[in-house]
Each structure stands twice: as C-alpha cells, then as structure tokens.
Amino acid sequence: MPEPSGFLLIDKPAGCSSFDMVRRLRNITGIRKIGHTGTLDPFATGLLICALGPATRLCKYLEAEDKSYSATLRLGSQTNTGDTEGEFVRLDGPVPDQVDEACLLQQVTRLRELRPPQHSALKVNGRPAYAYARQGELLELAPRPVMISEFKVLSYSPPDLRYVCRVSKGTYIRSLSEYLAGCLNTVGHTVALRREAIGAVGLDEAWQLDALTPENFQSAFHPPRQLFTGFEFFQPQAAELAALRNGQAFGSEGADAERILLLDSSDAILGVARRASNLVQPVINLV
Secondary structure (H helix, E strand, O other), X not given: OOOOXXXXXXXXXXXXXHHHHHHHHHHHHOOOOEEEOOOOOOOOEEEEEEEEHXXXXXXXXXXXXXXXXXXXXXXXXXXXXXXXXXXXXXXXXXXXXXXXXXXXXXXXXXXXXXXXXXXXOOEEOOEEHXXXXXXXXXOOOOXXXXXXXXXXXXXXXXXXXXXXXXXXXXXXXXXXXXXXXXXXXXXXXXXXEEEEEEOOEEHHHOEOHHHOOOOOHHHHOOOHHHHOOOOEEEOOOHHHHHHHHOOOOEEOOOOOEEEEEEEOOOOOEEEEEEEEOOEEEEEEXXX
C-alpha cells in the first residue's frame, strides 16, 4: 500500500517546540517523513500545519502564505530573546498611560522590513542564529522584508497591550512587538502569542494532538481544496497521469496557470503541474 500522504492542522500547546509536535506525530502515525509549514516558538501556541509522507514536498507553497496572530506585548521590560524564555536586560522602561491606536496602525502598516531576533531559528552558515546567541556571539542579522496587511489593538491595560495582526512570510512577531514598543518610546517583550490562521485555514479547524490515533489520523487529513486556495484543481485521467509520471506533457485547453493541484477522484493529492499554451506539464509528482 502507498504511504499515507496529507496535511494535518494541529493546535500546538505552549511549552513544546514545533519539532516536538513532529516527533509525537511520528509516534502516532508510524510515518517518518513529516514536516511543517512554519515554526512556532516553544512559548507560542496555535495553528501548525503538518505534512505527512510525500505531501512534505508541497510545504513550500503553504509556507509562503500570510499568517494571522494574536499577541500580548508587555511594555517597560525587555528580554534578550524578545519573549518569556529569555533573561531580562531592562526593567525600567517607561509605561505609557494610553496608546494612540490610529498612530500605531499607520506606523505598522508602513513597515517594509524588520530585523529578525538574535534568538531565532534563522540559519546563518548552516546554523540557527540562536546557537550563536547562546554562545554569547551576537550576529548582525540583516533586516527581512515584511508586510503587515492587518493590525488592530484589542486592548491596553498597562503594561500589557493585546493586538492581532496578519503578516507576510518571515515576519517575527517578537520583532514586531519590539518595534511597537519603540513606536511608544519604550521597550517591551512578547508574553503571549497564538497563531490563529495560515492562508485560508484557521485554528477553529485544528486538532488537538491527543485526539489523533493510529486509526483515525488519515480521516483527519484536511481537504486540499481548502488549503491550496490559489491553485487550479484538475483530476487527470489515467493516461494523463501516466504521462506526467514519465515527465511528459499532455494537451489540455485552458488559461495558462503556474499552479495546478492534481487530485484523484477522492481528492487525494497526486502532484502539482503547470499549463502553458494548452499543454499541462509536471512540476511535482507525488505518486
């Protein structure tokens, strides 16, 4: 039988790493090849999309999706990690009595780059940045492009400012929180973080890991048509699928498309193709 392949939406609890979740999924499913579409820090909670089996080859498409978060920023104090996991480096920052939400919105939505945290999984010469930081070597990490498409202050009860945002790939919320603190002429660090959505799917559709078993995990695979919303969907005939498996194109009238998700009659993913000049060509074959 072919190895099970699909995507699981998991609600990650606090206190464990994203890799911890992958390891636990391996124990539940017996599948070794498991990946995810975007790391969550250990203190953070929320949506983690995990790919099992051959579906891991499609992670890059979901990694590129915007992500939505709810966060709590504590003003007046700063840690070396930007969150609750690190050591305090400042405790005497001023705490404003109130915040100008309209001004914050204007400043945040104009952001085009942010510097990643020193303690992050960003690879530098093959090693994560946090590995250098833990050895006392602080790197000058280059700013990365960001786009904050949505931002709203939910509440401000000094010193804690709660907000929600929707951000582009590669945006570190710890860095965004520190930027917000700077806009308020103080320092701060993130004390709570929850990922609410990735692309078109939300946390309300996610599973608790304890609810998954060797018997039911395949039935929990998320419908690919809901995950890959920017794709055209196509169900190839047997001869067409055979051609794609052999690296060959076949004729199919339609608009040019760079992203076509190939599905079988039960909506299991067969691969990815593209169409140009009425020819469908293989990009990724999963079966």
